[in-house]
Amino acid sequence: MQRHDDLIMTEEQTHSDNTSSTPPAETGVKKSDTGQHDAPTKSERLTVGNLGVAFSGNSAIRNITMSFRDGKATAIIGPSGCGKSTLLRALNRMHDIIPTAKVTGEILLDGENVMQMDAVTVRRRIGMVFQKPNPFPTMSIFDNAVAGLRFNGITKRSLLKEVAEESLMKSALWDEVKDRLKQPAMSLSGGQQQRLCIARALAVEPEILLMDEPTSALDPIATAKIEELIHELKTSYTIVIVTHNMQQAARVSDYTAFMYMGELVETGKTRSIFTNPTKKQTEDYITGRFG
Numbered sequence: 001m002q003r004h005d006d007l008i009m010t011e012e013q014t015h016s017d018n019t020s021s022t023p024p025a026e027t028g029v030k031k032s033d034t035g036q037h038d039a040p041t042k043s044e045r046l047t048v049g050n051l052g053v054a055f056s057g058n059s060a061i062r063n064i065t066m067s068f069r070d071g072k073a074t075a076i077i078g079p080s081g082c083g084k085s086t087l088l089r090a091l092n093r094m095h096d097i098i099p100t101a102k103v104t105g106e107i108l109l110d111g112e113n114v115m116q117m118d119a120v121t122v123r124r125r126i127g128m129v130f131q132k133p134n135p136f137p138t139m140s141i142f143d144n145a146v147a148g149l150r151f152n153g154i155t156k157r158s159l160l161k162e163v164a165e166e167s168l169m170k171s172a173l174w175d176e177v178k179d180r181l182k183q184p185a186m187s188l189s190g191g192q193q194q195r196l197c198i199a200r201a202l203a204v205e206p207e208i209l210l211m212d213e214p215t216s217a218l219d220p221i222a223t224a225k226i227e228e229l230i231h232e233l234k235t236s237y238t239i240v241i242v243t244h245n246m247q248q249a250a251r252v253s254d255y256t257a258f259m260y261m262g263e264l265v266e267t268g269k270t271r272s273i274f275t276n277p278t279k280k281q282t283e284d285y286i287t288g289r290f291g
């Protein structure tokens with residue numbers, strides 16, 4: 001059973017951490033100037049237009065048009081099954097690996113069409129942290145932190161050490177693991193594993209960080225650490241966080257999008273969505289009248 005779980009986790013990692021065979025790439029961000037579209041305004045880092053995802057012909061999300069702003073955190077909220085994870089996964093091309101999935105519409109990263117970019121490059125530029133912490137089970141803490149770099153062909157020990165320390169500091173885990181970096185990642189608590197996964201995602205210097213319910217399995221202390229971290233990270237990253245926790249959305253996000261039955265009902269500044277939503281469905285959801 002455990003083995004099976006490990007395999008599933010590994011498969012997700014495989015696609016979230018650029019583990020497929022790829023030519024060596026630098027960790028720094030490269031911007032292509034081959035985008036066919038007009039660049040969006042500078043603050044709109046990632047935009048989606050009329051995005052739809054269907055599985056075996058059944059629509060899971062449709063007509064999603066919105067943008068994610070640079071240096072801001074956007075929360076995606078909505079009842080279970082409304083398509084939050086499906087939207088998040090579309091943003092870094094995770095549906096590529098599902099043969100029944102069909103993605104339509106447009107996703108632009110700095111004006112460049114994500115659907116036409118190399119998928120591995122997309123996942124380096126748009127990192128993802130999953131709901132369930134998924135460190136590589138057979139690797140040490142250190143090796144997990146630098147796994148993305150190694151997959152991108154970086155072997156220089158001093159660089160790996162530097163990036164491991166920097167990423168673990170950013171993810172607020174360094175003090176707890178600095179004396180045990182060679183121990184297995186699985187020796188960490190769930191909350192520590194989640195922060196390790198965040199460090200692993202940060203190590204490849206993504207521009208956008210997608211987080212799918214990153215604290216749902218964590219205790220209040222670990223949750224608070226991750227929320228603090230989101231506050232710090234958003235000064236230099238664009239963050240998209242799916243959460244079922246309304247207080248969390250209110251605490252960490254600048255913008256909030258409410259989804260219902262595969263559609264985007266409304267999006268706007270978090271404060272207005274929570275204090276003065278324009279749609280009744282949004283109001284009913286945030287006040288706990290349905291869900």
Ligand SMILES: Nc1ncnc2c1ncn2[C@@H]1O[C@H](COP(=O)(O)OP(=O)(O)OP(=O)(O)O)[C@@H](O)[C@H]1O
Nearest residue numbers: 055060078079080081082083084085086087098100
């Ligand atoms: N790989 C898949 N194959 C078939 N259907 C899928 C697949 N992934 C998602 N779906 C369907 O898409 C819809 C949206 O699912 P999704 O996981 O995006 O919801 P969610 O809002 O993240 O829910 P939750 O809050 O429970 O995580 C659901 O009806 C789900 O069954």
Ligand SMILES: [Mg+2]
Nearest residue numbers: 084085086212
């Ligand atoms: Mg989900």
